[in-house]
Amino acid sequence: DVKVTQSSRYLVKRTGEKVFLECVQDMDHENMFWYRQDPGLGLRLIYFSYDVKMKEKGDIPEGYSVSREKKERFSLILESASTNQTSMYLCASKTTWWGGGYNEQFFGPGTRLTVL
Amino acid sequence: GQQLNQSPQSMFIQEGEDVSMNCTSSSIFNTWLWYKQDPGEGPVLLIALYKAGELTSNGRLTAQFGITRKDSFLNISASIPSDVGIYFCAGQRNSGNTPLVFGKGTRLSVIA
Numbered sequence: 001d002v003k004v005t006q007s008s009r010y011l012v013k014r015t016g017e018k019v020f021l022e023c024v025q026d027m028d029h030e031n032m033f034w035y036r037q038d039p040g041l042g043l044r045l046i047y048f049s050y051d052v053k054m055k056e057k058g059d060i061p062e063g064y065s066v067s068r069e070k071k072e073r074f075s076l077i078l079e080s081a082s083t084n085q086t087s088m089y090l091c092a093s094k095t096t097w098w099g100g101g102y103n104e105q106f107f108g109p110g111t112r113l114t115v116l
Numbered sequence: 117g118q119q120l121n122q123s124p125q126s127m128f129i130q131e132g133e134d135v136s137m138n139c140t141s142s143s144i145f146n147t148w149l150w151y152k153q154d155p156g157e158g159p160v161l162l163i164a165l166y167k168a169g170e171l172t173s174n175g176r177l178t179a180q181f182g183i184t185r186k187d188s189f190l191n192i193s194a195s196i197p198s199d200v201g202i203y204f205c206a207g208q209r210n211s212g213n214t215p216l217v218f219g220k221g222t223r224l225s226v227i228a
Contacts, residue, residue, distance in 0.1 A: 043159075109157050
């Protein structure tokens with residue numbers, strides 16, 4: 001079974017702190033994604049990476065950065081956490097499609113971050 | 117960034133009822149997907165649709181890829197309490213590593 005794990009299920013931080021959210025996948029997937037989920041807004045893409053050391057901005061990258069030094073690990077960084085970054089953060093991974101059909105995107109269980 | 121128009125936003129239904137939700141877009145997608153998110157968990161893929169007009173079932177779930185490639189619907193028949201959760205539609209324009217575009221979700225509550 002594909003497994004995407006996130007370092008914490010719940011996290012409480014203070015305004016101004018630097019926050020690291022870690023994501024690890026065990027299926028050698030090339031592509032990894034970070035989303036935030038807010039009530040009524042659905043899933044919004046923050047950043048994604050299609051290879052080691054590669055990163056692309058998603059729809060809402062402001063206030064975030066990412067790091068992908070190893071294929072299995074994709075980190076989301078909040079340089080200076082703010083209260084409006086209180087949210088559920090979801091990591092996902094998928095392999096690259098090479099033929100017909102669709103390669104499933106697998107999600108982690110999420111990290112609920114509260115910034116006080 | 118673009119999001120898909122998903123409706124309804126929420127539904128309260130009696131156990132045993134059928135449920136229908138849909139997703140529309142102003143642009144064409146080559147793949148439509150339906151995910152379910154249980155409380156406290158990440159979304160899990162229910163159904164993937166690859167061809168316009170395609171109708172696919174997975175147990176009590178049936179989904180269709182619209183002919184115009186700009187819409188999709190998901191039906192759940194004879195709902196049960198474990199159907200509770202948030203259902204997301206998602207579309208992908210191209211193959212490979214193009215990110216998915218998600219709807220805002222339909223929150224389903226089932227009253228026993």
